[in-house]
Amino acid sequence: MSIAPIGILGGTFDPIHNGHLRLAQEGLEQCNLAAVRFIPCGTPPHRDAPHASAQQRLDMTRLALQGNPAFVLDEREIHRADPCYTVDTLTALRAELGAQQPLCLLMGGDAFLMLHTWHKWEKLFELAHIVVMQRAACPSSNGRPLGNAINQADATLRAEYQARLAPSPRLLHGAPAGAILVVNMPALEISATGIRARNARGRNIHYLLPDAVADYIQTHELYDAEH
Ligand code: ATP
Numbered sequence: 001m002s003i004a005p006i007g008i009l010g011g012t013f014d015p016i017h018n019g020h021l022r023l024a025q026e027g028l029e030q031c032n033l034a035a036v037r038f039i040p041c042g043t044p045p046h047r048d049a050p051h052a053s054a055q056q057r058l059d060m061t062r063l064a065l066q067g068n069p070a071f072v073l074d075e076r077e078i079h080r081a082d083p084c085y086t087v088d089t090l091t092a093l094r095a096e097l098g099a100q101q102p103l104c105l106l107m108g109g110d111a112f113l114m115l116h117t118w119h120k121w122e123k124l125f126e127l128a129h130i131v132v133m134q135r136a137a138c139p140s141s142n143g144r145p146l147g148n149a150i151n152q153a154d155a156t157l158r159a160e161y162q163a164r165l166a167p168s169p170r171l172l173h174g175a176p177a178g179a180i181l182v183v184n185m186p187a188l189e190i191s192a193t194g195i196r197a198r199n200a201r202g203r204n205i206h207y208l209l210p211d212a213v214a215d216y217i218q219t220h221e222l223y224d225a226e227h
Pocket of ligand 1: 111135188192
């Protein structure tokens with residue numbers, strides 16, 4: 001059995017930027033994904049309330065994805081008032097897409113190392129593969145998957161990592177869920193926090209994110225004050 005997996009990228013996207021888009025593009029190409037679904041979160045359970053409204057984050061994500069048929073906007077989380085847990089989103093996607101469809105949850109190495117703090121995190125492996133997008137120039141990596149960071153990570157997370165580590169993306173096509181794959185991508189030192197701060201100081205934010213998103217931020221006077 002070989003079915004092209006569907007990638008899933010969740011985030012606050014406050015705002016979406018080229019780091020997110022590059023992550024998705026690298027995942028798409030390196031893992032031969034059928035598509036990547038971008039899922040802006042509603043009320044993020046792990047962090048402070050977003051600065052832009054749900055509608056504005058949705059608008060910016062839509063603008064960023066336009067023109068790329070492989071990038072799909074998924075609105076299922078953003079309109080919910082209660083905290084959105086990834087495990088619930090994946091359960092809903094699994095019910096919609098069927099038991100055989102491989103799903104790949106894409107995330108940065110920073111997010112992966114905190115996975116053990118997520119709601120019902122061990123259940124995630126029953127629902128999807130996890131693809132850890134490692135920023136290649138990360139000095140801590142020493143050329144090894146996740147470098148020394150995994151040795152300092154939570155012991156249960158480390159055990160799952162060691163048991164589930166896949167040698168190649170091909171494995172993601174032969175099973176619906178359960179593997180962890182580490183994929184290298186070029187490091188782009190871009191963060192939504194950095195973009196908001198730069199904008200608040202009156203600095204130019206172009207080339208860190210798509211022009212359409214930068215223009216939207218300017219038009220709607222988003223992130224004008226530093227928080
Ligand atoms: P903030 O600065 O507000 O924390 P962020 O830019 O880190 O936001 P998130 O929405 O928190 O964006 O991130 C969503 C996902 O994108 C996470 O898995 C994160 O690891 C990944 N990510 C964020 N920035 C980058 C980047 N520059 N390169 C690759 N992946 C990134």
